[in-house]
Structures are given as C-alpha cells and as structure tokens.
Amino acid sequence: MGRGGASKDRIDGPHRKCIATGEVQPKFGLIRFVLGPDALVVPDVAGKLPGRGVYVAADRSALETAVKKKLFARAFKAPVQVPDGLVDEVERQLTRRVIELISLARRSGSAVAGYEKVKDMLAKEEGQVLIQAVDGSARGKTKLSTPHFGTYIGFLTADQLGMAFGRETVIHAALASGGLTKRVVEEAQRLKGVRQKDDDGSGHREGKRAL
Template sequence: MKRPHRKSDARVTAIEGSVADGESPVRQCAVTREKLPQDAMVRFALSPDNVVTPDIAGKLPGRGVWIRADRETLETAVKKGAFARGFKQQVVVPEGLSGMVESLLLQRLTGLLGMGKKAGDIVLGFDQVRDALQKKRPGLLLEAADGAEDGRSKVYFLAKALYSNVKMAGALSSEELGVAFGRERVIHGLVRKGPIAKATVLAYQRLAGFRTRPELDWFPDQDR
C-alpha cells in the first residue's frame, strides 16, 4: 500500500458535490475530533450484517461515522475501536479497509476523468497538451507517475511560464490514467478549466490522503 506524502493535507480538500452545491457541511472526525468539511472526510455506514462499509458518495442510509480522509487516521480508527464507539454497537471491520477506501476513491476519480473526456474537457497527448496550454490556463495537468521526467518537465515549465499558478496530479500510473480514458496507457493529460476540473482537483486531493503525491517532489513550487 502507498503511504500519503508528508505534505498531503486532507483538511483542505473537498469532493465533487460541493463544487455545485456550495460549502460542504461540517462533520466531526471520530478519531481526531476535528470539525472539518465533510468533503475532506470519508463516511462509513453499516451493512445489514454490521460490516463497516465505505460510503464514498455519502449517500448510504443509516448512521454514519466520519473519518478524516487519510490512511493514517483511518488505520488509527480501526486500531482504537472508533467504529464501534461511533455506531454504538459491535461491528465487523473488514481486512484491508484502507486499501478498499483508496480503491474506491481512485474509481471515483477515474470516473470523473472519464466524464470529462466525454464532455470534451480533457486533452491527451504531449503535443496536444502543450498546444492547449498556449491557448488557455489549464484546470489541472495530469502526469503519469511512471512517465519520463523530461516530458513532464517540458509540460510543467511551459505552463509555469505562461501562468502564475499550476496544479498537477501525478499520483496515478499510466495504466490508471488509461483506464479513465479507455486507453492502454496515458502519460500526459490536461483538464480544461471549469467545473469538471474543480471536481477533479478536489477528488484527487481526497485520494492523496491514501497515496504518495510524487508531483510535490518533482515540482515543489507548484500551486497546491
């Protein structure tokens, strides 16, 4: 399993729904006791047989327990019995819950990217991304974690030369980006500025609590 980057911070994140709906309601983390926007957290519900179940969309019925969206906090919740306290009963915590949440958050993100592609808000390919950068500020740059340093540097520094602040997502592999866009692999991508880009940035930040963000080491001066 991947660990979150030391500079990742789930407290400043939000998920897709808050883009259109305004500010997210505040919830209290069952572990840290922080009061955070619910979009910076992961909700958990109970299945009919009392199994703790990630509710990524926050829509499952019944009582919910909210945990700050990062691996360390979730693993602390499991270790210290936060779910039994939160649900006020004995519960079954599945093995590998953190990995399950990471997978679901990844699915959420790739689903958003796929929607963006269908809506015409995604540009793919090295030359196409560089051409799009010349025309308009991007909402988000996509660079595969296993892509070549030379290519991503050329994209990033062109963007920085043209615009004062640039956001990049680098925690997805070329295969994971390929899944989002129905291709075998994708190395370079761009999400056009707009609602889809905002939603994608926020969904990516929530995922970042569960895996390393290599872009923070590639380009420490980027906008976060």
C-alpha cells in the first residue's frame, strides 16, 4: 500500500511527481491542481480541467505541506492564491466522486445494498468489494466478511451510502467484480488518504485489502 492508500499492485499508466514529497508515482494516486481565474489554485480530482497541472499525493499530510510551505507557487512558477480550506475541499470532492461512482455502479446492476442482498452476493462469491457505513453497528457489521482477494471500504457514513443508493441511509453494500468497481476502489483509496481519521472505527475483520 503506497502513500495515500494507493495500491502498489498497479504500476501501469502515466506517472507524475508530487510537489510535496518529491516522489514519482502513478497519476491515479495523486491529486491534480490547476490555476483558475485570478490565479486561484483549483483541485481537479477528475483530471479533466484545462491548463497546466501540478500534482500532490493523495495524502492529507502531503496536501497540508504543499499549502503550508507555499509549494503551489513554486510549482506553477507564478504567484498564486490558495483558498482557505483547500484540503477539506479536496476531501469533499473526492467523497462526492466516490458516491457518484457507487451510484453509477448501482444503476448498472453491479452494486447492491441491504444486509440480505449483500449477504447473498457474498455467499455466491459474486462480490468483490464490501462497503459498510462507519457509523453502523459494529456488531452487525462483523456478521459479513470481506471477499477473499477483495476490498473492504469502511469510512463512508450511512447518509453518504444512502445518497449512492437513493435511500435515506445504507449500512451494508457490495460491488460485483468488473464494471465500475475498479474505479470505485481507486477513488476510495485516494479519499482514504486525505481523510482526517485513518481508522474506519468498524472493528471489522479485514480481508486482503481494507480502505
């Protein structure tokens, strides 16, 4: 597991250098920033905004270092404006991105919610990712186990999972292999890196890879 929760298993694709750590790593484990109007530093979590970009590892301490030491101005080689709460804004955008991807997976039929549906998917060995709300009952969550060679995501709230499934709240969810699952896992890895708390607080028996 690399900085920001990025798995070292994936080494393909373009690499970029983090302006805070100096490490070169795959782009999927970094956060891109561009300059917006009035030289404002803007996070580009989707990596699609126009203009020259600079990169910071998906790691809260790296992001805070970039802000504190004024590394954006050095990287862009120009005066810049860093908005207050930039790191928190990155976290909000990544959270929204993970929720949206899970929602898309649900619409494509590769994501289910609810204890019984999740239990059934796991029993049939169709599930690759187990997702449980951080604020759900620890006792209830331990009744489900992460798929072998799968991934556990346990830091989204019940309200956030509910948004992904069009419900008020969701405690248990699962993703089947294929489809958008790989993207969900990658974005969840980035989000895990920039969150304040590193412990998911679930007391869950982790599988091969927990986020």
